[in-house]
Amino acid sequence: MKVEKTDMLPQKAEIIEIKQETKTNLNIKTFRLRFKDRSQRDNFQFKPGQFMMVTVFGVGEAPFGFASSPTEKEYFEFSVKEVGLVTEALHNLKEGDIIGVRGPYGNGFPLESTEGKNIIFIGGGIGIAPLRSLINYVLDEENRHKYKKIQLLNAFRSPEDTLYCDDYEWWENTENTEVKYTIDEPCEGWSKCVGFPHTLIVEELNYELPDTRVFTCGPPIMIKFVTEKLRELGIDPAEIITTLEMRMSCGVGKCGRCNIGHYYVCKDGPVFTLEQLGEMPDEY
Ligand SMILES: Cc1cc2nc3c(=O)[nH]c(=O)nc-3n(C[C@H](O)[C@H](O)[C@H](O)COP(=O)(O)OP(=O)(O)OC[C@H]3O[C@@H](n4cnc5c(N)ncnc54)[C@H](O)[C@@H]3O)c2cc1C
Ligand code: FES
Numbered sequence: 001m002k003v004e005k006t007d008m009l010p011q012k013a014e015i016i017e018i019k020q021e022t023k024t025n026l027n028i029k030t031f032r033l034r035f036k037d038r039s040q041r042d043n044f045q046f047k048p049g050q051f052m053m054v055t056v057f058g059v060g061e062a063p064f065g066f067a068s069s070p071t072e073k074e075y076f077e078f079s080v081k082e083v084g085l086v087t088e089a090l091h092n093l094k095e096g097d098i099i100g101v102r103g104p105y106g107n108g109f110p111l112e113s114t115e116g117k118n119i120i121f122i123g124g125g126i127g128i129a130p131l132r133s134l135i136n137y138v139l140d141e142e143n144r145h146k147y148k149k150i151q152l153l154n155a156f157r158s159p160e161d162t163l164y165c166d167d168y169e170w171w172e173n174t175e176n177t178e179v180k181y182t183i184d185e186p187c188e189g190w191s192k193c194v195g196f197p198h199t200l201i202v203e204e205l206n207y208e209l210p211d212t213r214v215f216t217c218g219p220p221i222m223i224k225f226v227t228e229k230l231r232e233l234g235i236d237p238a239e240i241i242t243t244l245e246m247r248m249s250c251g252v253g254k255c256g257r258c259n260i261g262h263y264y265v266c267k268d269g270p271v272f273t274l275e276q277l278g279e280m281p282d283e284y
Contacts, residue, residue, distance in 0.1 A: 008252065010055045010100025012036040016075060018095055023160040027082040028126055029091055030067060030164075032075045033101065046070055047108030048133035049243060049271045053251045054078070054090070055100030062086040063248045065270070066104070067129040069136035071143070079129040079163065105251045106270050109134050109215065109241065117211045118148045122197050122226050124155040124218025128163055130243055131217050136167070139174050150177045151205050155197040155218065157184050180204050198225040201233070213239045227274055237274035244270050244277075 017032035035041040046052075046066055055061045068077035082091045093099070119138060123131040138147050152171060156162045162181065171179045182193035182200055193200055197218075214235060216226050223242055230240050246258040246265040253267030261281045263269065272280075 008102060008250075010053070010061075010102045011040050012098050013101045015093060015095055015097050015099065018093070021079065021163045024158065026125070026157065026161050027091065028079055028161075028163060029082075030077055030079040031090065031093075032068075032077045033099070034075050035101070036098065044076070046076070046104035047111065048137050049109035049130055050104040050106045051130075051251070051270060052078070052101050052103035052105065053248075054086075055102075056086055056089040056093070057098075057100060059089040060086045061100070063105075063245075063251060063266075065130035065243065066133045069133055069140060071137055071140040079126060079132075081126040103251065105266055107268065109271050111137070114138075114213050115146045116148070117213045119150045120205060120212060120214045121150075121152045122155070122201070122214065122216040122218070123153075124197060124222040125157070125161065126163075127216075127218030127222070128154055129217075131215055132164055132167070134215060135171065139171060139177065144174060148176070148211065150174075152177070152179045153182065153197050153200060153205060154180070155182050155184075155222065158187065159183060159190050178205075196225065197222060198229040201226070201229050213241065215241050217243050231274075237278060240274035241271060242274070242277070244272060246270075 013033040013035050015031055016034050019030040021028040021030055035044060048066065048069065051063045051065045053061050054064050064078040064080060066076055067079045080087050080090050082088055121131050121135055135152065137143060138150060171177060180193055182195055182197060183190060186194045193204055212235065214230055216223060227240055231237065244265050248266050249255045249257040251266045253264040258265040263280060
């Protein structure tokens with residue numbers, strides 16, 4: 001990949017909407033952006049699973065996956081969990097503020113080779129953000145016919161930690177699509193699933209082999225148990241796809257900050273199959 005100097009320049013983007021997602025101290029907000037420059041706006045293209053480097057001017061830069069679908073032409077979105085310097089600064093911004101965006105970077109989810117398959121999405125917490133970009137892409141009316149059955153299992157700590165509630169009605173009412181929500185522990189008023197996602201795969205998803213591809217993103221511990229369960233069920237590791245979130249600096253394979261073995265997560269990833277992860281040193 002040849003990186004032009006201009007690919008590294010942050011472009012000014014306006015925050016046109018901020019949505020507070022969670023109602024707990026697991027503070028997550030979704031930012032809707034639009035480039036200031038008209039031609040930048042018209043020419044910007046990304047794939048679900050790719051990421052961007054976001055700058056809060058005077059504070060710093062951090063990588064975030066796209067949370068909206070590229071079928072949405074008027075804006076793009078990312079969701080941010082507040083954990084430190086840059087994410088806190090982002091959370092303090094207001095609608096109308098300007099931030100810097102460079103990218104898109106990374107490989108993205110395999111879209112074409114997923115066509116014709118059943119899809120299962122298993123997401124946990126902020127890990128649902130990159131999946132939402134793909135979910136909204138495959139459920140878009142232009143694309144829905146390319147895929148067979150679609151099943152979603154979204155896991156949250158509690159009802160107050162649920163994300164993307166505005167999408168649920170659309171997701172649930174799309175043909176041949178099944179949506180499940182689970183929280184860690186039972187609580188009053190919650191009538192949906194309870195339990196960690198790996199415990200619900202058989203009972204709730206009743207997945208259809210053989211043509212099934214699974215996309216799973218979430219906390220490392222969730223990925224560990226989910227992928228173990230999927231392996232136990234006989235799903236081919238090449239059909240289990242996840243994303244890695246290493247610390248990054250350049251985002252384009254130049255600085256060496258994100259490497260695992262001979263892979264640069266920013267350039268060769270962040271999307272990997274379980275088969276590829278099995279070939280990597282255990283550093284993620
Ligand atoms: C490809 C990619 C996509 C990402 N997508 C999202 C997203 O959609 N939404 C989101 O909220 N976050 C996402 N992240 C993680 C996000 O980049 C970090 O949370 C952010 O860089 C933290 O910056 P900070 O300055 O607020 O934290 P810092 O002040 O730098 O650190 C605060 C704490 O977070 C830890 N931390 C920082 N970066 C990472 C990291 N990459 N992985 C694990 N722990 C880290 C630090 O060790 C420290 O404990 C993504 C990361 C990558 C690499
Ligand atoms: S972040 Fe610089 S090489 Fe990946």
